[in-house]
Amino acid sequence: MSDVVGTPAKAARQRLGTASTLVRLAFIGVALAAVAGTFAYLGGWLTPNALTPARFTDGFEEVYGVHPGFRRNHAKGVGVSGFFESNGNGVRLSKAAVFRPGRVPVLGRFSLGGGNPFAPDAVSTPRGLGLQFSLPDGELWRTAMLHLPVFPFRTPEAFYEQLFAFRPDPSTGQPDPAKVQAFLAHHPESAEVLKVIKSQPAPSGFGDATFHSLNAFRFINAANESTPVRWILTPAQPWKTTPSQDKDFLFDALIAQIHRRPLQWRLIVIIGQPGDPINDATIPWPAERQQVDVGTLTLDRVESDETSAATDLNFDPLVLPAGIAPSDDPLLSARSAVYSQSFTRRAGETKQPPAITPADVRKGG
Amino acid sequence: MPTQFPAFSRLLHWTMAAMILTMLCIGVAMVASLGSYYVLVSIHRPLGIAILILVVVRFVNRLLNPPPPFPATMSRAECRVATASEFLMYGLMFILPLVGWGMLSAARYPIVLFGSVHLPFILPHNVMLYSVLRMAHTFLAYLFFLTFIAHFGAILFHTLIVRDGILKRMAPWNIR
Numbered sequence: 240m241s242d243v244v245g246t247p248a249k250a251a252r253q254r255l256g257t258a259s260t261l262v263r264l265a266f267i268g269v270a271l272a273a274v275a276g277t278f279a280y281l282g283g284w285l286t287p288n289a290l291t292p293a294r295f296t297d298g299f300e301e302v303y304g305v306h307p308g309f310r311r312n313h314a315k316g317v318g319v320s321g322f323f324e325s326n327g328n329g330v331r332l333s334k335a336a337v338f339r340p341g342r343v344p345v346l347g348r349f350s351l352g353g354g355n356p357f358a359p360d361a362v363s364t365p366r367g368l369g370l371q372f373s374l375p376d377g378e379l380w381r382t383a384m385l386h387l388p389v390f391p392f393r394t395p396e397a398f399y400e401q402l403f404a405f406r407p408d409p410s411t412g413q414p415d416p417a418k419v420q421a422f423l424a425h426h427p428e429s430a431e432v433l434k435v436i437k438s439q440p441a442p443s444g445f446g447d448a449t450f451h452s453l454n455a456f457r458f459i460n461a462a463n464e465s466t467p468v469r470w471i472l473t474p475a476q477p478w479k480t481t482p483s484q485d486k487d488f489l490f491d492a493l494i495a496q497i498h499r500r501p502l503q504w505r506l507i508v509i510i511g512q513p514g515d516p517i518n519d520a521t522i523p524w525p526a527e528r529q530q531v532d533v534g535t536l537t538l539d540r541v542e543s544d545e546t547s548a549a550t551d552l553n554f555d556p557l558v559l560p561a562g563i564a565p566s567d568d569p570l571l572s573a574r575s576a577v578y579s580q581s582f583t584r585r586a587g588e589t590k591q592p593p594a595i596t597p598a599d600v601r602k603g604g
Numbered sequence: 605m606p607t608q609f610p611a612f613s614r615l616l617h618w619t620m621a622a623m624i625l626t627m628l629c630i631g632v633a634m635v636a637s638l639g640s641y642y643v644l645v646s647i648h649r650p651l652g653i654a655i656l657i658l659v660v661v662r663f664v665n666r667l668l669n670p671p672p673p674f675p676a677t678m679s680r681a682e683c684r685v686a687t688a689s690e691f692l693m694y695g696l697m698f699i700l701p702l703v704g705w706g707m708l709s710a711a712r713y714p715i716v717l718f719g720s721v722h723l724p725f726i727l728p729h730n731v732m733l734y735s736v737l738r739m740a741h742t743f744l745a746y747l748f749f750l751t752f753i754a755h756f757g758a759i760l761f762h763t764l765i766v767r768d769g770i771l772k773r774m775a776p777w778n779i780r
Contacts, residue, residue, distance in 0.1 A: 255765070255767075263765055267757060267761060267765075271756065274752075277629070278628070278632060281632050282632040282635075282636055291636045291637070292637075292641070293635075295638070395639075551712070551729060553711065557642050560720065561720035565642060569639055572638060572641045572643070573639065573641070575641055575645070576637065576641035576642075579641075580635075582711070582731075583734075583735065585731075586711065586731035586732065586738070587731075587736075587738075
């Protein structure tokens with residue numbers, strides 16, 4: 240490419256000297272490297288030790304092993320479905336269509352915390368309930384709740400650290416007390432929450448468990464007023480599950496209960512007051528906070544993970560309809576990010592038969 | 605002979621350039637982020653749909669308003685490569701948001717634009733399909749980034765080394 244044939248020649252455009260050409264080429268190289276470097280920095284390649292959704296999920300896989308096709312946490316579970324009947328009491332708090340009087344279909348999944356899909360049931364394991372409310376206009380509301388009254392870990396980093404601190408030692412089957420001590424010394428808020436959890440009697444099964452939103456959210460009503468809230472599901476059934484050596488006794492009892500009659504919970508919205516922390520899942524709100532009963536959840540059908548549509552859903556707590564918004568709790572965005580990573584990994588894997596099979600569900604637990 | 609793209613074409617180019625660069629940066633950052641993930645995803649989805657709409661406008665505009673000729677410094681082969689890369693970028697602007705919409709549909713993630721306004725699902729609920737499209741989305745995004753680097757590098761080379769005034773074709777201001 241020599242200088243210009245066919246364009247109006249300009250006197251100023253003389254041939255570039257070698258030095259000048261090199262300087263200009265270097266400038267181009269620097270400009271391109273700056274763009275690529277910015278891209279690499281944003282993608283986390285220059286900070287290999289930062290905690291990312293991928294590294295978080297690697298942590299689950301390291302502690303629990305890789306079980307293809309299963310969730311990296313809350314791997315063991317069953318699908319459920321039913322409906323939510325709103326009584327209209329929530330309308331003054333949130334414009335979400337789910338709170339208008341009437342019924343919306345619900346798809347859900349009961350699960351046990353932990354990444355082993357074949358872990359034996361234990362009353363000491365955190366029990367989870369993921370729900371999806373399908374609103375009339377096509378909006379979706381998903382929530383992933385736990386039976387624990389407060390969450391023991393304040394930040395994503397603390398949650399990641401505890402995975403390894405509480406990891407059972409292969410020789411004893413128990414966590415290493417020294418590691419647990421070190422973790423709790425570093426995270427006094429976690430020690431506090433674990434003390435509270437241990438001091439309360441654990442529910443005997445799934446049906447008699449109260450499930451908690453854990454994180455705070457904001458309800459936005461039609462007048463655009465924002466209210467800090469947490470929510471709980473309180474069980475209508477007093478049924479007790481008898482603990483047994485059977486490795487699936489919690490799920491068997493749940494299946495038997497649903498076969499007998501639908502299970503119900505009341506959805507209670509707890510209204511935060513100014514000063515109540517909305518960015519810290521480890522701090523409970525005072526017990527006297529106003530509670531609004533907004534409706535009843537009825538679950539009348541149970542299914543194996545093998546056939547349930549809930550298996551292929553990510554119960555991302557930030558799938559929210561207009562009228563429900565996240566709080567500043569750093570756990571929320573991190574949960575959304577890590578759930579997504581876990582979902583993407585298992586979506587591409589060949590599924591294995593789950594612990595609770597369709598035959599287990601048919602025979603009624 | 606016009607030496608510049610029409611004003612509307614230039615407006616579309618620079619608007620979309622800003623949107624696409626933002627989009628590529630958000631995309632690569634959000635998958636590596638815990639704390640900012642939600643905010644970034646909430647921008648990524650509607651911004652992607654906006655790009656999908658604008659690229660349709662842009663493609664129609666391109667057919668109605670052909671570009672000015674390339675500088676005479678460019679050989680016939682160079683012109684062909686340049687035109688092909690432009691159409692590759694139009695293709696990516698169209699296909700990337702569409703793959704994103706499709707993959708979210710296959711996973712049953714809502715595609716919320718604003719408030720309660722959301723897009724319908726365009727594919728059946730199928731996580732294997734989601735997985736394939738999710739990988740395609742990443743692959744195409746990297747391809748787009750590399751295409752951008754090539755585009756940016758070529759413009760710098762022509763502007764600083766060949767000095768044929770190619771940037772004037774797309775300058776945001778009118779050249780007289």
